[in-house]
Amino acid sequence: MTDYSADTDESLALRSTTDHDAFGALVGRYEQKLYRYVRRITDASHEECEDILQEIFLKTYRYLHNFDDSLSFSSWIYRIAHNETISHFRKRSVRPQTIREEDGTLYLQNIEADMDIAAEIDTKALQQQIQKILDTLGPKYKDVLLLRYLEEKNYQEISDILKIPVKTVGTRINRAKKQLHQSITEQGLFITP
Template sequence: MPVGGIKTDEELVEMARNQREFFGLLIERYEAKLARYVRRLGVRDEEDVADVLQEIFIKAYRNLNEFDTALSFSSWMYRIAHNEAINSFRKKRVRPEGHLVSDSEDILTFVASTEKGSEILFDAALDAAVVGRAVSHLDNKYRDVVILRFFEHKEYDEISDILKIPIGSVATLLHRAKGRLRKELKEHPAYE
């Protein structure tokens, strides 16, 4: 429920459908989050980040009538952001390499996470840079779910909506991603 005049995303969407200016409020809400997300996905250059963000919001506005409450607005925006980041890689013909090394705080949260499988990372007392590099080396499909789960703190159902894959596949990909990380980190000298 809106409190003290603060509107929910969904209410703002409804208003933006009739009055363009309200979309500006949604841009304000999501600009920083999505910029961080596309950087994590591997868009490095700041100009490129700005271009991708512009495309994300134009696409979101153009397709505003596609959005309905079957999923959250946040998931919908992240989905568009994910697709636009991939389009950007395709246009530039580059392989995405995330900037996770700089996300030290998130990486440490990931390392300290109580989720099954993360103990090995914690026990190894590896530094954030090492873990960040290991995550960057994962295949895109694994890296996408790891970023959303541990860096964007999304729930499984949200990841399912963003990547358009079944929830069961999210769990499977996360499980395999952890296995691959564990394998890579075991080979790191700091683990010895």
């Protein structure tokens, strides 16, 4: 088997149309990342996440010939993952509402650092309240926060994944953070000095 460790994702994607092992290398690089992403935006069981992941890789392979090399492969496959996950839940007529508890702490820590509120809050109690508040955010705000703070994507990558302008990404993140901050303040979750 060929060693693909030095290859970029984009070069592997181009080679994958004729080299099945190259596609296997891409699957190896993205399997755990995409599994975590699907788990973070859904309330799906392990088995259901595995099914969604399988569909993601099937669609990725099926549409490799359409890969737009002006995008990063990462943005392209996350776009497929996002669409496939949402499509799966539309079929069930349920919009995913939950961010997994094991991810909640990381999510909260990243938002706290960006909002500079870490020193002012009791993280454990806030985590439960934040989950309730996040569940009230609309999907367009929740999606950008998830991609920014859990998946650690930059604005351009989020733009590519959600197919919205970069400025819209920034606007949505700012509005979502303001909504979070306002809800947190209204619920008295800040500890005032």
